[in-house]
Amino acid sequence: MTTYLDHAATTPPRPAARAALQRWLDVANPSSTHLAGQAARVAVEQARDQVADALGCSPHEVVFTAGATEADNLAIKGIMWAACEQHRAARPHLVTTAVEHPAVLDPARWLAERGEVTLSIVPPAADGRVDPEAVLAAVRADTVLVSVMAANNELGSVNDVATIAAALAEREVAVHTDAVQAVLTREVDMSDWGIDALALSAHKLGGPAGVGVAVLRRGLPVVPLLHGGGQDRGVRSGTLAAGLDAACGVVLEQTVAERPTLSLRLRDLTDRLAAGLLELDGVRRNGPADPAARLVTHLHVSIDGIEADALAVALDRAGLAASSGSACGSGAAGGSHVLTAIGAHGTPLRLSLGWPSTDEDVDRALEVLGEVIPRLRRGPLRPATARVAG
DSSP, X not given: OOEEOBTTTOOOOOXXXXXXXXXXXXXXXXTOSXXXXXXXXXXXXXXXXXXXXXXXXXXXXXXEESSHHHHHHHHHHHHHHHHHHTTSOSSOEEEEETTSOHHHXXXXXXXXXXXXXXXXXXXXXXXXXXXXXXXXXXXXXXXXXXXXXXXXXXXXXXXXXXXXXXXXXXXXXXXXXXXXXXXXXXXXXXXXXXXXXXXEEGGGTTSOTTOEEEEEOTTOOOOOSSOSSOTBXXXXXXXXXXXHHHHHHHHHXXXXXXXXXXHHHHXXXXXXXXXXXXXXXXXXXXXXXXXXXXXXXXXXXXXXXXXXXXXXXXXXXXXXXXXXXXXXXXXXXXXXXXXXXXXXXXXXXXEEOOTTOOHHHHHHHHHHHXXXXXXXXXOOOOOOOOOOOO
């Protein structure tokens, strides 16, 4: 049986999300005018209300997407293209950070490489956080958008997005945040933070894969990525997926309701996991030293004296599912741009907890790592010598 500690990559669906998906999976097109279609539309709009309540925004600002990758792309490309169309600048300026998710960094660089925007990428501090003053110093007269993630998906470092947004409130600079990792255990409030765009994905919270949310402030100019029927607020075309959207709404509602108790439980589990792992020689924690500045779900360490491939194989053999970085790229085996940005050394290991995590998961992880790390330092196990029959 596998001990699963890779919830930052994806987490099992909650029972309520499964039930909502099942209930609304076999329905009519929510854009149809007949009664069956309108019943499905009611489910979608109820989900939109649930998302809005959870994130402190208006339902009219919620757009359902296929996930956070689409939501991030819609914000980055859509806002910058709208600025180009409005002739606010010949090549509008975009500011982001070196530790963003690839769903933000890749479209930002793509726009810059095509000559459509100018781009500034702000480096992080050694703990993975981004200094708001450094971000604000990168803002220019032609800056249209600043994108800073709420919390890093590898390190769990939490950024002060609200301070950045407050400083830019009078400068007509939109602020976008990828809140995928933060929303499970941190309050995320669009209104309180004063931000203009937000992205999240349901499967990180216990919803199904294939659905996410882009929140776009009312009146914010955005050019759609997809053109067609304009089914979702005219910003996103495509048949509304009633089952997926309903599950997304339910899981966000449940996340907010359970957040206080879940956060405390996961903090205790992660603290115990960290205490046991850091007792091992040559293991050091990455990310902020201040517990208030990191997610309670994430433990990221560097391990000296062992090879990453050997660690991955050993953990798989022992039935411990963990990550050497981010599982959001093809293959997910390359070097981490986040760890490069903070200058981390050693073999990385991310252990991340979620709503189903238990004391038994922590016990088993410590047992496995306490055996695997010293053994790998002694050298790989050699296969027995085969005897050839004479």
